[in-house]
Amino acid sequence: MVAQQADTSLLANDLIDGSDRRDRTNLPIRTQLLLIALECWSAACAICLLVATCALWIPSANREIPPIPLITACVALGPAWDVMALLSLTLGLFGLSSCSVWTLSLCLIRSKGEELPKYAVAAHATVLRTHLLTLRPSNLYTVRRVSLWLIVAGGMTLVLLDQLRLQAWFFQLLLFCLVFLLPTPELRLKWLQMMVISIYAYSAIGKLDYQFLNTVGQDFLQAMVRTFGMDCQNWNGTVRVLLASGFPICELMLAAGLCFVRFRRLTGWAACLFHLTLLWLLGGQLGHSWGVLIWNLQFAVQALLLFALPTARPGNLCFVFSTIGKHSLATDLTLAEQRVRWFAPNFLIQACLVLAIVLPATERLGWWDHWPSWALYAPHSSRVQVWVAPHVGESLPIALRQIIEQSTKDQPENQVNTGIEIPLATWSLQVLGVPVYPQARYQLGLSRHLSTIIHDQYAIRAELRSFAGRLEGGRTIQELFNADQIHSASAQFWLNSQPRSFRSKSNSP
Incomplete structure (x- = not known):
């Protein structure tokens, strides 16, 4: 039995690490x-999320909301680049998921189910027994690494071509793929745990402010107490704010508990329960999109695979410093000789990680975007509010006109005549199935697009709003009174806010 487990562990090393070294890992086979199961689960969830948000990824000249590249150099690129990048991403995801399933099946077959948990034995696919045993581990290893690089290359290209694609779940996918490229299971486990802990911590810190506690947090609280037949609208304001703070405090407690070995497995189960509760709250009570629900389900299973079920104990907070050392960050561990190579792939990957x-800590300084800083459901983000004159309403795209008609039908006529506010968030959700990118830079790009299709530079105005203060919720507001000022405001941003040039100028009939 011991010999079979050792043989299975070596097989897993050969399949994932592509090496004949027999002292590669001390992690238990479980x-x-x-x-390996986490790789498969991450790829499967990414495929589901791509399908749920397919309008965002498939290039189309008839799309109402234009792609806004991350850098100016990509503005003139045509849709063929999107197609090639999407093909690379899709091939990589299917390749990674296939390799993970094959690897799990080979390991389970070799071990014959001995000393493995029942859920692993149940995952033993009998239909795969007949042909998977003939596959060579070196082939699986090569396909796996090529698939990971295809995902990273295709994903980064897609984000460069349209910054709205930098969804939080997609950013996490790219980071996880970089971790999966690291050479040893110990290193991968450490980095994955650090990455998830940082997500919980930054997400909690982003919500502990005036804006969340008085807006989105109140919506969460109202939806939760409504289940018990109560209404919190008449409760004391201070009590409601304190209760709303329970949501980010729970996330912060999860991050703290996952840092310590003694509490890690218990906290992993608590994290799973936390995300299942969010599934019920966001899906059953607040009616959020499929993308939100799939990502929360991914986190629930991810908490089990990373924290609740593993038997290895890589250490508590001190493993951060042991990981970033001479023998991991600056060394190419795939070499037999442990030589320092400061430009080795493993060094560059871990430098990116x-x-x-670290960079999400600079979000409030305006140096790092809100979503890559894990500011999730945090309404303090910078934004742009746009108004157009009523006489140019017919020039707007069809879906946007329908949204405006629905939202203004109950408003007094004199209020509508002063200007029509463009609901950018609702427009993005209806057309692309995703929230609008929570960055003033991107929303200014949408304003630039609208200014080019209404053909009247004085029929549009906008307000450029900074991120909200943590304690009082105040914002700095810059007023832009015409199209020229909207275009000129783009110069204050480091990154691009100009839409792609191949887009059609109008979607009006």
Whole structure:
């Protein structure tokens, strides 16, 4: 039995690490299989999320909301680039999920189910026994790494071509793929745990402010107490704010509990319960989109695979410093000789991961975007409010006109005549199935697009609003009174706010 488990562990090493070294890992086979299962689960959820938000990824000249590249150099690129990048991403996701399933099946077959948990034995696919045993581990290893690089390359290209694609779940996918490229299971487990802990921590910190506690947090609280037949609208304001703060405090407690070995497995189960509760709250009570629900389900299972079920204990907070050392960050561990190579792939990958963990701390300074900082359901983000004159309403895109008609039908006529507010968030959800990118830079790009299709530079105005203060919720407001001022305001941003040039100028009939 011991010999069979050792043989299975070596097989997992060969399949995932592509090496004949026999001292590569000290992780139990159960934990290695859980890491492989996490790769499969991440790829499967990404495929589901791509399908749920397909309008965002498929290029179309008839799309009402134009793609706004992340950098100016991509503005002139045509839709063929989107197609090639999407093909690369799709091939990579299917390749990664297939390799993970094959690897799990081979390991389970070799182990014959001994000393493995019941859920792993149940996952043993009998239909795969007949042909998977003939596959060579080196082939699976090569396909797996090529698939991961295809995902990273295709995903980064898609984001460069349209910054709205930098959804929080997609950013997490790219980071996880970089972690999966690291050479040893121990290193992958450490970085995955650090990454998830940082997500919980930054998400909680982003919500502990005036805006969340008095807006979105109140919506969450009202939806929760309504289940018990209560209405919190008449409760004391201070009490309601304190109760709303329970949501980010729970996230902060999860982040703290996952940092310590003694509480890690229990906190992993608590994180799973937390996301299942969010599934019920966001889906059953607030009617959020499929993308939100799928991502929360992904986090629930992810908490089990990373924290609740593994038997390995890589350590508590001190493993952050042990990971970033001479023998991991600056060393190419795929080499037999442990030589320092400061430009080795493993060094560059881990340098990117360090930045992904550190840079969200600069979000409130305006140096890092809100979604990559895990500011989720945090309404303090910078934004743009846009108004157009009523006489140019017929020039607007069809879906946007329908949204405006629905939202203004109960408003007094004199209020409508002063200007029609453009609901950018609702427009994005209806046309693309995703929330509008919570960044003033991107929303200014949408304003620029609208200014080009109404053909009257004085029929549009906008307000550029900074992120809200943490304690009082105040914002700095810059007023833009015509199309020229809207275009000129783009110069204050480091990144691009100009829509792609191949888009059609109008979607009006």
